[in-house]
Amino acid sequence: MTTRTIPDHEVIIVGAGFSGIGSAIKLSEIGISDYLVLEQGNGVGGAWHFNTYPGVAVDIPSLSYSFSFERNPEWSRLFAPGAELKAYAEYCVDKYNIRSRVRLNTSITGAAFDEAGDFWRLTTSSGEVLNARHVIGATGVLTQPKKPDIPGIDSFKGITMHTARWDHGVSLAGKRVAIIGTGASALQVIPEIAPTVQHLTVFQRTPIWVIPKPDFAIPAMAQGLMKKVPLLQVPARLISQAIVEVGFVLTAHYHGYVPLAKGYEKLALDHLQKQVKDPATRAKLTPNYGFGCKRPSASNTYLKAFNRDNVALVTEPIAEVVANGVRTQDGQLHEIDILICATGFKVFENGNMPPFSVTGRAGRDLEAWWDDNRYQAYEGVTVPGFPNFFLILGPNGYNGASYFQLIEHQVRHIGRCLSHARKQGAQRIEVTEEANDKYFRDMKARSGKQVFFNNSCSTANSYYFDKHGDVPFRPSTSIEAHLRSMTFSMRDYRFN
Numbered sequence: 197m198t199t200r201t202i203p204d205h206e207v208i209i210v211g212a213g214f215s216g217i218g219s220a221i222k223l224s225e226i227g228i229s230d231y232l233v234l235e236q237g238n239g240v241g242g243a244w245h246f247n248t249y250p251g252v253a254v255d256i257p258s259l260s261y262s263f264s265f266e267r268n269p270e271w272s273r274l275f276a277p278g279a280e281l282k283a284y285a286e287y288c289v290d291k292y293n294i295r296s297r298v299r300l301n302t303s304i305t306g307a308a309f310d311e312a313g314d315f316w317r318l319t320t321s322s323g324e325v326l327n328a329r330h331v332i333g334a335t336g337v338l339t340q341p342k343k344p345d346i347p348g349i350d351s352f353k354g355i356t357m358h359t360a361r362w363d364h365g366v367s368l369a370g371k372r373v374a375i376i377g378t379g380a381s382a383l384q385v386i387p388e389i390a391p392t393v394q395h396l397t398v399f400q401r402t403p404i405w406v407i408p409k410p411d412f413a414i415p416a417m418a419q420g421l422m423k424k425v426p427l428l429q430v431p432a433r434l435i436s437q438a439i440v441e442v443g444f445v446l447t448a449h450y451h452g453y454v455p456l457a458k459g460y461e462k463l464a465l466d467h468l469q470k471q472v473k474d475p476a477t478r479a480k481l482t483p484n485y486g487f488g489c490k491r492p493s494a495s496n497t498y499l500k501a502f503n504r505d506n507v508a509l510v511t512e513p514i515a516e517v518v519a520n521g522v523r524t525q526d527g528q529l530h531e532i533d534i535l536i537c538a539t540g541f542k543v544f545e546n547g548n549m550p551p552f553s554v555t556g557r558a559g560r561d562l563e564a565w566w567d568d569n570r571y572q573a574y575e576g577v578t579v580p581g582f583p584n585f586f587l588i589l590g591p592n593g594y595n596g597a598s599y600f601q602l603i604e605h606q607v608r609h610i611g612r613c614l615s616h617a618r619k620q621g622a623q624r625i626e627v628t629e630e631a632n633d634k635y636f637r638d639m640k641a642r643s644g645k646q647v648f649f650n651n652s653c654s655t656a657n658s659y660y661f662d663k664h665g666d667v668p669f670r671p672s673t674s675i676e677a678h679l680r681s682m683t684f685s686m687r688d689y690r691f692n
Contacts, residue, residue, distance in 0.1 A: 205231055207228060209331075209332045211234075211335040212240040212300070214244075215334035218604065219610065224292065225611070231297060233294065237300065240285050243336060248362050251385055251388035252277065256443075257436040258276035259433045259435075260601075268284055269426070302321075305552050306553040309555065314623040314692075316328050332587075335550045335551055341358040341360040341540075346376075355534045359537065370394050371534050373394075373536060374535050376539055377399070381540070383404065386501050387498055387500065387501045396504075398508065403483045408467050440597050445673060448648070449595065451645060457486055457647050484655050486651025486653060489653035515527075540659060544591075544662035546563050560582070570662075570664045571666060572591050573591045574688065576602075577593065577610060578689075580632045590606075592669070595671070595674060601674050612684075616689075623692065624692040643671060
């Protein structure tokens with residue numbers, strides 16, 4: 197007679213960013229207390245724990261960037277600085293009694309499903325093995341810094357840092373600094389450090405669309421009033437949500453019906469004209485692809501930075517990094533003391549979704565399956581062949597609105613599955629191939645109306661596109677995603 201292995205925990209959540217925090221809150225809500233949250237970093241908050249570079253802030257209104265059930269009336273600005281998001285994460289962890297269930301400095305290197313026992317074995321970087329009936333992958337997507345693939349990058353003798361791992365012990369004052377990249381983080385860093393450095397060289401591969409940022413300090417009186425009368429936060433949040441919905445969701449996914457992108461392009465070009473004095477510099481900063489092909493940004497200070505005498509915009513491709521600087525393909529050597537890589541993150545790449553190996557039923561490898569079948573997951577949450585394994589930011593799950601909306605949709609989906617399994621006395625939950633295939637076909641059928649495939653995106657160098665040429669966003673409104681999380685059929689799963 198064999199003894200059935202009893203897992204260490206009913207659920208293990210991998211990641212203590214807002215996805216993991218939201219998952220933990222949902223588990224407690226549905227009556228599951230036997231869970232553990234594993235976090236590779238030394239603090240909670242995910243991206244807002246690791247990203248502390250100068251100028252870091254949310255890029256959608258703060259009123260949308262919080263849980264709907266835990267609205268924060270004390271954001272200091274419409275676009276809150278990163279430190280306030282980190283503080284909000286700490287607040288949620290304490291209010292919902294999650295901290296005692298969080299293990300920091302714990303990296304997962306692999307997860308394998310035990311078919312006989314219907315549980316997962318997770319191996320940590322220290323070699324420890326933890327068992328859980330269910331696993332929630334809440335590792336996010338903007339978590340693994342991407343090192344630039346440039347010859348000689350390791351030969352530089354000065355100081356090198358990535359924006360996502362900023363070294364606050366390094367002073368930039370009076371230094372010759374170079375920054376590689378002009379994406380969302382560079383847009384925030386550049387105007388912050390430009391007044392401090394001796395000289396700043398910005399290496400741009402692809403310019404970004406930049407629109408005016410309607411940012412302002414929220415008066416203390418308004419904060420106090422919203423705190424005293426919480427209902428006042430509801431209309432404010434709804435307005436904020438509507439702005440985000442129009443700004444990305446409708447613009448990106450419904451371009452074929454409502455071509456809003458052209459209006460944003462005009463707004464951005466007018467902004468560029470007003471902000472940058474030199475015509476040659478303006479030309480270099482003008483995108484040659486359509487608005488929405490890659491992540492657009494809003495700023496009132498980024499473009500102005502290029503008017504400074506100590507800031508140089510270089511669009512000549514980089515040939516190599518050498519001991520004392522960066523050499524471009526025209527042979528020019530740009531001598532520097534500090535090199536900042538604002539080169540983003542691994543997104544739809546192996547080693548990131550999630551950042552550990554996942555072996556499901558019959559030895560199926562998650563990355564290999566995605567390589568063979570394209571990135572896909574039912575409602576962005578589950579993948580056939582991987583029972584009891586749930587994703588928060590799976591393929592075709594995120595529609596481009598607030599991450600908090602996504603988190604709430606996904607944890608509601610997961611909560612329904614776990615609650616149903618409990619009622620059925622089931623130990624295994626697995627999405628059917630048929631349900632997954634139907635959802636994937638629906639997502640792909642809608643792609644014809646997206647801006648990504650109806651605009652000149654070939655020169656955008658956008659991380660939105662995966663290796664298969666797909667854009668694994670969810671082409672739907674937030675209302676549809678919300679309703680689907682409440683109404684998807686349990687017959688789409690097998691419960692055993």
